[in-house]
Amino acid sequence: MRLTKFGHSCVRLDTGQGLIVIDPGVYSDPAALDGADAVFITHEHPDHCDEARLLDFHAKRPDVPIYGPELLAEAPSGLAYTCVSAGDVIPVAGTEVKVFGERHAVIHPDLPLVANVCYLVDGVYHPGDSLTVPDMPVRTLLAPVAAPWLKIAEAIDFARAVDAEAVHPIHDAILSDIGMGLPDRLFPQLVGDSYRRIPNGQTATV
Template identity: 65%
Template sequence: MRLTKFGHSCVRFDTDGGAFVIDPGVFSDPAALHGVEAVFITHQHADHCNDPELRRLLEDQPETRIYGPESLTETLGSLPFTTVSDGDAIPVAGTEVKVIGRHHAVIHPDLPVVPNVGYLADGVFHPGDALTVPDEPVRVLLAPVAAPWMKLSEAVDFIRAVGAPVVHPIHDAILSEDGIVIVDRMLTELIGDPFQRIANGDTVTA
């Protein structure tokens, strides 16, 4: 399996059987969507779900399937998608994507908590905007590292709780270049060898 980061939380998965992408949002490169069999959305926020690009995708590739929590209707409206929830498993691109989790992390008590699901594909876990720890082994964790709903210590505790041997940071578009350097330095110090940044546009083998 090959993983390519396309900005913020958007990661494309290429296998020998096809390709799919998770969370192509407004901070992501739309090139991630080219030729994919499926799109998986963790939740409705625009940095994870770019409605105009998804509409263009279905115009160009109407056979592409979109998956996400039922609350996506608030963003996608009449755009067709398949509702998924915790415990589901979807066969795609020669592998299986398991759905894990239910809720977005709390941003502030005054704001509603929206549904959020994570996705586990061949041991690679993308949690979306949550700190859900799967009850099965994770070999590659795509870990959020900067968000209005988290602080760095929470990212460290989440990474340690999951215990994956490889950790790639995501959800980092709100960081400046200097901010990325600081966060990477601290996480490398606290997490060690598992922490490995994928630059936007780069591909790694998982």
């Protein structure tokens, strides 16, 4: 399977039988949706779910399912989502997408928690904005490395807990090039040589 990063937390997975897009948000390249056979959203925040872009995409490709947590279906846009929750298994693009998780990580105690689901696709794990460790093996972890809800120590401990063969950073659009150097230094030191950054627009085999 081939994984292409389209900025921030958006990735596209080419299974050889179809294209799966996860979290096309406002910080990601619109080209991520080109040719998509299924779209998966982890949660409602716009850096993961660009509803205006998805409405346009749905108008052009109404046959393509868009999956997300139940609360997305209540969004004012009225975009048609197929609701998923932890334990679901969705057959798509010649493979299966397994669903984990329930809630976004805490940003601040005074802010409400939103629903957040995580996706495991042929061993590739996208946690959205959570530190949910799945109860099954992960080959490739897409690890959030910078967020208002996240400390670098938590990101490193999360990667250690998941214990994947490969770790690729996501959720990094808020970092400058200089800032990206911090996880690029600390992850190899504290997690190991499994860590490798995929530059935006580039593809890795996973």
